[in-house]
Amino acid sequence: MPAPRRFTREQLQATALSIVDERGLAGLTMRSLAAELGTGAMTIYNYVDGRTGLEALVTEAVMAMSTWEEPEGGDWREALAAVAEGVLLTVWEHPNAVPLMLARGALHESALAPAEAMLDALHRGGYRGPRLLVAFRVVSGFISGFAQVEVVAPQPGPAPAADQGPALDGERFPRLVEIADAAGASDPLSRFRDGLRIILKGLEP
Template identity: 35%
Template structure:
């Protein structure tokens, strides 16, 4: 029997990401990734213990290019927004990976560095203790949630069209809001929502 060829972690991550981008997150299995690499599923266990470890590699593969250095200049809201936008740009190219972020954030060196930088920005703004904890979680929740909405339930999608056509007598606010929603682009939606969040955090600080 020929000896199985060696695989670098980057090869595993790249193959796994290809599977997710092409077939969706449920398709991420050891068997599917092995097929993508042209090897056997058992060969992958030389490098990862299970699907969860494989998923962590995918997260880092997507985020590895994120600039985690402190943004220069601007007030704290502008610096926090810059960090969030860096994350959005990276994840936006691979939206199917988004659900993996909350579960594997502690395994990603990039997420850890990004979080450390964001905490520095929040600390400079006067956030401390549990207030800083909640502020960080709010920013993470917005980033992950907004990206999922953008790709799974976009304002330009069929769902908005359906809600805009609801009978105004029964859904006056929803129908009118859905009609307006079709005029909002994804970047404008993300920026405006983030601005609301950051201003609210500033007022509460």
């Protein structure tokens, strides 16, 4: 009979994320995780498969912490938007983990609820099979990409002046000046909601 496991997957996830929050991605190692858990580094190899496994713990932790409220009325677009925003807000609370959100794919069962909820909303919208896959990747890619772009402002609020960048020649780059002004007059969460509306408008089964 195998020896009982000392740590749950959820314990490993929470501890790994705590390390990344405090020390950044470089601070997460087998040794640092083991030290926080009060064990030896070799013990962690019984649970985690190298660097890829460590990073998966962080992504899983963020996804598992995501929460949202199911909107009334059962509209699939509203349901999808609620989950997407819930995931984004959780990601923003852990900016050091944002780079991993683009890199990590497969997740542990404990962290699959947001993905299943988004897929369920799309399924209710009429998506099936390959088209369900494509629609899901469009939405999840938007969430990940937006989090990456807005990582300099991880909490919803006014965009920092630095977002506007250096002064541009308005005659040569009029549209760049236009969006720089728009960035200064808006906030990341509003931009996310507006962008998601554009995507959802185009998602016609």
